[in-house]
Amino acid sequence: MDDQNRNLILATALSFLVILVWFLLFPPPEPQTDPNAAAIVETQAGSAETGMALLPPAATGDPAALAEVEAADPAAEAPRVRIETPELEGSISLIGGRIDDLSLRGYFETLEEGSPIVRLLSPVGSDEPYYALYGWAPGGDLGFEDVPGANTEWALESGETLTPETPITLVWDNGAGLIFRRTIAVDANFMFTVTQSVENTGATAARLAPYGIVARHGLPDDLQNFFILHEGVVRKVDGQLDEIAYDDIPDLDFVQREGAAAEVVEVQSDGWIGFTDKYWMTTLIPGADQPFTSVTKYVASADIYQTEARLPAMTVEAGQSAEVTTQLFAGAKEWETIRNYQDLAGIDRFLDSIDWGWFYFITKPMFWLLHNLNVLIGNMGLAIIALTVIIKAALFPLAYKSYASMARMRELQPQMEKIKERVGDDRQKMQVEMMELYKREKVNPASGCLPILLQIPIFFSLYKVIFVTLELRHAPFFGWLNDLSAPDPSSIINLFGLLPWAAPEPNSLLALIFIGVLPILLGISMWLQQKLNPQPTDPTQAAIFAWLPWVFMFMLGSFASGLLVYWIANNTITFIQQYIIMKRHGYTPDLFGNIRSSFKRKKPQGK
Structure with a gap:
């Protein structure tokens, strides 16, 4: 032995x-960025009629209900609403209502004096576009022009700066009887609350489905690419925690079209999905009892990684309104903060978004x-x-x-x-x-x-x-x-x-x-x-x-x-x-020379 x-x-x-x-011998490869990926290539969240993953018209034979939208690069001078909290600073673009400019006040890139603070989210046109986007998928007689999407020009209805004390509300009228509003609130840490509503002032019912998207263009520059650390998609599906590494996303089973792949999972309750890095995370969180479709997607032609939370379709009768509330975590993976979101806010197993590894029962x-x-x-x-x-x-x-x-x-x-x-x-x-x-x-x-x-x-x-x-x-x-x-x-x-x-x-x-x-x-x-x-x-x-x-x-x-x-x-x-x-036990080793083998046994007492 x-x-x-x-x-x-x-x-x-x-x-x-x-x-x-x-x-x-095999150091982590330098991340590659597609030079042609300047524009967002976005597939709308899904069909409000069927709840199916959105496919090209040729694949479905139903171009009226299913179509593909390519969102142009928002203008750099697009109007913005400031974000000011104790932990966050940035802005929201009124083009698409994107949360696409977010930095973490308490964290710096390096320890050098004058180092910039860590930037988490960045708009299209920056070096590393990474953003959250919300919208509605059309159903029935509605088309994509009738619902807000990636390029919708929202107006600021209330609020001037998004702070923990002052939420903001964006509004968009489609001119055909539907008025959409998006109220965004934020707490003192890293959690946004997004309430999407639609008011039907028309004469007929409207059927449509809300969604949320987190998109990342290319791999992050600070990708660790180390076997002990998970980086990529992290999600919870009906009590089960799943992790998908960036390298595995392009090989997902469900292929949507040439050059793109996705995995679609139906979640009954207590689910969430997003991207996690070593220290930071951006996660879509529907309500605890809210069923939704969890989607992980990769578009090879634009080198875009995307996670989606597609909520069920709803029918809004004439003269009625409807709303749905989801959350967005965008910030640092602080143990105490995430634990409080889990224990106090009821986000199931949110603490497991930190990569505890195989020995989680010890770590x-x-x-x-x-x-x-x-x-x-x-x-x-x-x-x-x-x-x-x-x-x-x-x-x-x-x-x-x-x-x-x-x-x-x-x-x-x-x-x-x-x-x-x-x-x-x-x-x-x-x-x-x-x-x-x-x-x-x-x-x-x-x-x-x-x-x-x-x-x-x-x-x-x-x-x-x-x-x-x-x-x-x-x-x-x-x-x-x-x-x-x-x-x-x-x-x-x-x-x-x-x-x-x-x-x-x-x-x-x-x-x-x-x-x-x-x-x-x-x-x-x-x-x-x-x-x-x-x-x-x-x-x-x-x-x-x-x-x-x-x-x-x-x-x-x-x-x-x-x-x-x-x-x-x-x-x-x-x-x-x-x-x-x-x-x-009676043995004294010689530490600074050869250890002598002539240790003396301790003599029994009395002898």
């Missing part, structure tokens, strides 16, 4: 090495604890160290047995060496005699495996928390460590800031070689911890394990500094625990 324990550690090390080599409570420790302490780096102490305390009963077993194994090292000398290369005989030795000395080498097995999912879970959650972005620790979500910015190449030249760019090849303070401390802490473990009897294995701390030092140097803070703290606490336990 001693070999199994070493093989487990070796397999973990090799896994990290494979990931590192893959990252170096979610782990982040809850980390968040509260940060609130209590006021420093995320110290909160990570406190979390490490709590985790080590919880695992200490198992660790105690493991370290005691390791101490006994170290005592048996001379006898194991004698067995190896006696049996030579006969591995089968050596294993038999080793097992007899363990049985005779009442040593269970398997007891050292469980703490390691438990720490592997904990490590990956914490890595997920640090990599994904917004709360660690730009979170300072001490001194030069001003962003725990980024690699250690110090470097050997400039003697950690003492020399006048700059350190290598993060994630560059030079940065992997000329590492900083935290990776060096990590290597030292791993080396010290390794000195307390039983040494392999095989010389090749012993040589490999001797190099592992220094290999890890370079492999993990480009990881988030918050993760290195955790691992250094974890290794340090582990070393202290193991050293004290070994001392209590």
Whole structure:
């Protein structure tokens, strides 16, 4: 079992090495933007008569009810309504009533002084068009010219600036008996409430269906394209959370037409759909009991990714009116904010829009604890160290047995060496005699495996928390460590800031070689911890394990500094625990030379 324990550690090390080599040989591709995608290519939400996904007339044979609309690029000088909230600033275009200009006041692109705030939504004609659009799909005798769409010129009926205290109302009269209004409200965080209404002043009934769209032209420039992180569509369908990566959207099963693909899912209640990035999200949220059609779409000819919430068709009788209210989340994926929307506003499983990963049953409570420790302490780096102490305390009963077993194994090292000398290369005989030795000395080498097995999912879970959650972005620790979500910015190449030249760019090849303070401390802490473990009897294995701390030092140097803070703290606490336990069992290792195998057994008391 001693070999199994070493093989487990070796397999973990090799896994990290494979990931590192893959990252170096196959870096994330630069996003490609279609130069011909300047105009919106928008398919209207659907048929109000059938609720079907909108297809070209040739596919349906019903051009009266189903048609395709291409929306022109809105004029740059289109009238706009300002958005001013404690968290948001931007504007709404009166062409189409688009929410297409939105920035996050509390978040900056970089830590440099004068850095612009993060821009989430941008209009068509910008470098990265990304916007929310609402409208109505016609049914019955109505045509697309009778309902508001992407190019409708709305008028501002009430309100001047959209704030949490002052909603705005847009109005459009189609001139044929239908008056459409759109009231937009926003709270103090990131949630918009959009109420679409129609008043029928004509002589006949009108049938039509409301919809909401979030469209993104091309892939985002800051796409991480990393296997541990989901980026793309996130949606909830009748209690089931689904994720579709950007790479998978063009391959969706339901093909609408040449060059376009879509997936259409009917949702009975408690659903939502949108796009999620690493830290930001834009999501359409119908009412809790509102059935709707959830659509994910890609138009290859214009390189547009699109999500839609198509609500059921309604018939508005003459002299009557109807309205429907939906919500739009557009902002930062703050854990506490999203939790409040879930728990207080009733948005089912909204907290799962944060990518908690496979070990969500560990990552979610782990982040809850980390968040509260940060609130209590006021420093995320110290909160990570406190979390490490709590985790080590919880695992200490198992660790105690493991370290005691390791101490006994170290005592048996001379006898194991004698067995190896006696049996030579006969591995089968050596294993038999080793097992007899363990049985005779009442040593269970398997007891050292469980703490390691438990720490592997904990490590990956914490890595997920640090990599994904917004709360660690730009979170300072001490001194030069001003962003725990980024690699250690110090470097050997400039003697950690003492020399006048700059350190290598993060994630560059030079940065992997000329590492900083935290990776060096990590290597030292791993080396010290390794000195307390039983040494392999095989010389090749012993040589490999001797190099592992220094290999890890370079492999993990480009990881988030918050993760290195955790691992250094974890290794340090582990070393202290193991050293004290070994001392209590009568064994004192020599850390700065060859560990002597002549440990003395503690004499029984009274002798």
